[in-house]
Amino acid sequence: MGEKMKFSVSLDADLGQALRDVADEQQTQISSVVSHALRAYLDDERIIRDGLAAMEQYQEEHGRFTTDEKAEAHAWVRDLMGWDEAESRQTA
Secondary structure (H helix, E strand, O other): OOOOOOOOOOOOHHHHHHHHHHHHHHOOOHHHHHHHHHHHHHHHHHHHHHHHHHHHHHHHHHOOOOHHHHHHHHHHHHHHHOOOHHHHHHHO
16 A cells, blocks of 8 residues: 545535445445545546547547547437437437
8 A cells, every 4th residue: 555645525425325325335445435425536537637638639630520520429318328319309
């Protein structure tokens, strides 16, 4: 284990209780659950940033995405996520 940093955070009561419950179920410390969740969140954010940067680079080299290409991408994500049309529009 590396160097530790201490933080003070405030959570909604229901989220705090859920955090305590998970830590109890896993028989671990709250800080361990938070560290695991934060690591996963930051990994997801890095993947999103890298993907957006790659799309931007692609468009710089090949031109902006067309309306048809965007519609095809939205349909692919909708099918992948199992969303219906209404859910797809809400998240877009």
